Amino acid sequence: MNPFTDHPFSVPRYPSGQPSPKAREHLLVTQDSGRETLAALASTLGDTPLTHLALPDFASLAALQLALSARLKDARVGLRLELRGDEAFVWPLHALARGAGLQGDEILLGSSTEGTRRVFCVHCATCQSAGTAAALTCAHCGVVLEVRRHFSQRLGAYLGVCADADQPYRETRP
Numbered sequence: 001m002n003p004f005t006d007h008p009f010s011v012p013r014y015p016s017g018q019p020s021p022k023a024r025e026h027l028l029v030t031q032d033s034g035r036e037t038l039a040a041l042a043s044t045l046g047d048t049p050l051t052h053l054a055l056p057d058f059a060s061l062a063a064l065q066l067a068l069s070a071r072l073k074d075a076r077v078g079l080r081l082e083l084r085g086d087e088a089f090v091w092p093l094h095a096l097a098r099g100a101g102l103q104g105d106e107i108l109l110g111s112s113t114e115g116t117r118r119v120f121c122v123h124c125a126t127c128q129s130a131g132t133a134a135a136l137t138c139a140h141c142g143v144v145l146e147v148r149r150h151f152s153q154r155l156g157a158y159l160g161v162c163a164d165a166d167q168p169y170r171e172t173r174p
Contacts, residue, residue: 011149012109019044022078025050027075028051028084029054029081029084030055031054031086033054037084038050053068061089069096072097073100079102079106083109085110086115086117089116090110094109094156120158121140122161123143126138126141127156134146135163136160143162145163147160
């Protein structure tokens with residue numbers, strides 16, 4: 001292994017950061033109930049206000065995103081956002097928070113490399129949820145994709161390129 005060529009510079013890293021003691025308020029968003037995370041965070045923060053949004057409390061991810069959008073619309077300087085879940089969950093919420101004006105250092109991501117992630121197909125320019133397999137068939141255009149170790153924070157997705165350059169389309173070409 002060559003550390004200069006094999007290092008996945010764009011693959012997201014999820015440092016185990018601590019909540020900012022200087023923050024005026026914390027907002028925790030979790031994919032599961034988040035009870036353990038909420039309890040640990042509350043004990044660390046003391047009197048600092050803490051709000052929690054959990055996916056199971058909403059009818060869908062879209063409903064959670066609307067609630068987060070509304071909450072961020074009224075946010076003031078000093079808010080720290082913590083997102084916990086798999087990559088397919090945290091990265092769209094990260095993009096929503098960035099679009100609402102939060103800076104990267106105001107968002108703490110806690111994610112697992114297991115579970116679902118998003119893959120961007122370069123052939124049809126669509127994102128889709130996928131597991132952690134190194135290859136998959138695009139649900140939109142049918143191209144068999146090799147999932148690269150390149151991650152776009154803007155898209156919140158890994159790059160998927162044609163796995164077989166000799167047959168880049170789903171149908172057989174004459």
